[in-house]
Amino acid sequence: MQIAERREHILLPVKVSxxxxxxxxxxxxxxxxxxxxxxxxxxxxxxIAFWSIHQPRKMxxxxxxxxxxxxxxxxxxxxxxxxxxxxxxxxxAQTLHRRILWFPLWPQTLHVLVLLLATQALMVAVxxxxxxxxxxxxFFAGSVIAAALWPAATHALLAPQRRPETVDENRPx
Amino acid sequence: xHQQPPAFFHRGPAPLARVTFFAVLSILLMVLDARxxxxxxxxxxxxxxxxxxxxxxxxxVVAFRGISDxxxxxxxxxxxxxxLRTEQxxxxxxxxxxxxxxxxxxxxxxxxxxKAKLAEPSIFAEVVYAGRDPFSRKVxxxxxxxxxxxxxxxxxxxxxxxxxxxRVHPLLAEVTLIVEKDHAVPVQVVRNGxxxxxxxxxxxxxxxxxxxAANAEVEPGDLLVTSGIDGVYxxxxxxxxxxxxxxxxxxxxxNIVCQPVADVGRNRQVLVLNRGEELPPPPAAEVAxxxxxxxxxxxxxx
Numbered sequence: 001m002q003i004a005e006r007r008e009h010i011l012l013p014v015k016v017s018x019x020x021x022x023x024x025x026x027x028x029x030x031x032x033x034x035x036x037x038x039x040x041x042x043x044x045x046x047x048i049a050f051w052s053i054h055q056p057r058k059m060x061x062x063x064x065x066x067x068x069x070x071x072x073x074x075x076x077x078x079x080x081x082x083x084x085x086x087x088x089x090x091x092x093a094q095t096l097h098r099r100i101l102w103f104p105l106w107p108q109t110l111h112v113l114v115l116l117l118a119t120q121a122l123m124v125a126v127x128x129x130x131x132x133x134x135x136x137x138x139f140f141a142g143s144v145i146a147a148a149l150w151p152a153a154t155h156a157l158l159a160p161q162r163r164p165e166t167v168d169e170n171r172p173x
Numbered sequence: 174x175h176q177q178p179p180a181f182f183h184r185g186p187a188p189l190a191r192v193t194f195f196a197v198l199s200i201l202l203m204v205l206d207a208r209x210x211x212x213x214x215x216x217x218x219x220x221x222x223x224x225x226x227x228x229x230x231x232x233x234v235v236a237f238r239g240i241s242d243x244x245x246x247x248x249x250x251x252x253x254x255x256x257l258r259t260e261q262x263x264x265x266x267x268x269x270x271x272x273x274x275x276x277x278x279x280x281x282x283x284x285x286x287x288k289a290k291l292a293e294p295s296i297f298a299e300v301v302y303a304g305r306d307p308f309s310r311k312v313x314x315x316x317x318x319x320x321x322x323x324x325x326x327x328x329x330x331x332x333x334x335x336x337x338x339x340r341v342h343p344l345l346a347e348v349t350l351i352v353e354k355d356h357a358v359p360v361q362v363v364r365n366g367x368x369x370x371x372x373x374x375x376x377x378x379x380x381x382x383x384x385x386a387a388n389a390e391v392e393p394g395d396l397l398v399t400s401g402i403d404g405v406y407x408x409x410x411x412x413x414x415x416x417x418x419x420x421x422x423x424x425x426x427x428n429i430v431c432q433p434v435a436d437v438g439r440n441r442q443v444l445v446l447n448r449g450e451e452l453p454p455p456p457a458a459e460v461a462x463x464x465x466x467x468x469x470x471x472x473x474x475x
Contacts, residue, residue, distance in 0.1 A: 024226075031223065031230040033302035057184070061191045065199070073219030074227055076313065076340070076347050077306045079212040080202035087199060091192035124308075130207040132308035133354045133375040139307055 011161040014055055018160055022047050027067060031074045038138045041146035044071065045119055048086055049112055050153055052093035053100050064090040081126050089119040105151045113147035213340075220342045231301060296320060296445040298328075301345065310353040310377055312336075314443060317344040325405055327446045333411035333434035334358065334399060335443060346445070350437050351412065352377050360412050361400040365390055368400050371413060371431060377438070380413050382429035387420045389427055397431060407446065411435075 026043040034040050044067060052059045068083030075082070092115050093100075100111045120143050128134065185191070206212035298314035316322050318341045326338045328348045336356075340347035351358055354375035360382070361368050367390060374381045385391060395415040401408025413431035420427050 027226060028230045031227050033231050033234050037307045061188070061195050065195045068199075069219055070223050070226070073216055074223040075306050076311055077308070078203050079206040079216055079219075080199040084196060084199035084203065087192055087195040091188060094188055126203060127308040130203065131354075133377075135307035 009162060011158065012163060014058065014161055016058065019051055019055065019058060022051075022157060023063075023067065027070065030071060037075075037142070038135055039141045039145070041142045041149065042116070042120075043146065045086065045089060045116055046112075046146045046149060046153060047157075048090055049093045049115055050150075050157055052090045053097040053112075054158070056094040056097050059090055059094065061087050061090050061094075078127065078130055081123055084126065085119045085122045088122060089115060092118065105154060108154075109147050109150040112150045113143065116143040116146055119143075216340075217342060220345070224342075224344060227301075295447055296322060298322075298346070298443050298445050300441050300443060310350040310356075310373065310438065311339070312348050312350065312438070314346050314348055314445070315344075316445065317342045317346050319343055322346045322445055327399075327406045327410070328443050329410060329446060330435045330440045330443050332436065333413075334406060335433075335435045335437050335440065337405060338445065348443070351380065351433060352437050358406060358412055359400045359403045360397040362391060363396045363398055364392075367391065368402070369397075371397060374430075378432075379416070380431040380433060382415070382431055383426065385427050385429060387422075387424055387427045389429075391415055391418055391427065391429055393418055396434070 026047040029043040048064045064086035065083045068086035071082040072079050298316040301313045301315050328336050336348045336350040338346050339349040352373045356373040358371050360371045369382050369385050371380045371382050393415050397413045399406035399410045411434045413433050416432045417430040
């Protein structure tokens with residue numbers, strides 16, 4: 001089998017402040033007053049999955065867990081529901097990060113879709129055990145939309161790490 | 174000689190150990206919250222932390238509402254004005270006689286040496302966001318403990334009961350709607366005074382009048398109002414209209430489907446009522462037998 005020829009850029013080191021900013025923006029998006037959360041992509045889960053795959057050592061498990069607690073309080077959900085799901089999501093993404101980054105963007109999207117669906121399935125299982133009502137299959141549409149945003153998220157979130165394309169005489173690489 | 178590995182290799186506990194720790198912690202929190210309701214103080218702190226973030230997240234929507242209100246067409250305003258005026262005229266006779274009736278009621282209560290009704294003002298509140306949690310039917314209103322909202326207060330809109338305050342944050346309160354699965358409201362049929370308990374059916378739109386015999390005298394179109402015997406909802410507030418009654422020889426109880434009278438889940442302004450009269454405590458002998466039932470219901474309502 002011929003190994004696909006890929007052109008890779010050497011990225012600049014990531015800024016922790018940028019990671020924090022994107023997480024905050026995603027949290028704001030999630031806490032916006034949606035009339036109904038069904039079908040709304042969980043941007044926070046997407047951003048957590050993104051940084052867990054691209055910067056697993058910077059993300060860890062504790063940060064997604066704490067963000068999940070804020071989501072629980074903001075949503076009036078069961079305390080620990082989002083925290084549990086996001087911690088598992090971060091772990092899954094960090095375990096798979098070497099494998100996922102080996103694929104081109106669209107197959108990466110499929111991996112992320114599975115991760116996000118598993119996250120939502122965990123939340124549904126937890127809430128059904130706690131006596132909640134099944135929110136309907138449209139609940140899972142959010143994950144499909146969020147996963148479809150993966151290529152866009154990759155371009156947007158890696159943008160600050162890219163170097164200018166111009167050739168510089170004084171630059172060694 | 175024993176050598177320490179360089180700092181680069183220090184990564185703390187293994188990822189599996191870490192995720193196990195946090196998963197167990199979350200499960201512990203969930204059990205504490207769902208089964209024992211011990212997680213409330215933590216929830217209060219987290220909600221306070223999330224409040225500024227929510228304010229920022231809500232700001233664009235609030236601004237948009239303000240702008241669209243500002244540009245509401247003159248025609249729409251005139252039409253609304255007209256309907257409000259006719260509505261006011263229609264209700265005028267009842268309101269005019271209300272004062273006289275109140276005075277008369279006070280005199281009668283005085284003569285009967287009955288406890289005076291608590292005359293706390295009800296609190297006007299606006300729904301900040303609705304239906305955040307897709308697993309339950311709740312709304313958040315913009316008044317909290319600081320504005321005097323207390324746990325268990327009934328919440329109504331212009332047409333009838335919409336729910337009950339189930340959680341009070343310092344600046345926000347959570348209202349569980351009557352359509353929440355297994356949320357119970359004690360009601361009475363207006364036509365014949367038959368008492369029952371209406372439960373949310375879980376589909377988010379209808380209610381069920383459960384545990385009534387198959388031959389119970391309930392017909393489609395009957396209005397159900399709160400009976401006031403629970404000490405939560407004041408007596409006589411409209412709750413629902415019976416839509417469908419299914420009786421069969423195979424059914425022990427009638428299947429009675431009702432539709433809420435209020436615009437549950439679609440309203441922006443609501444009124445948080447002060448609780449009705451305090452009920453006298455049940456006699457000592459009955460406390461022991463009634464306790465399990467009461468505890469169960471309270472858990473369900475919450």
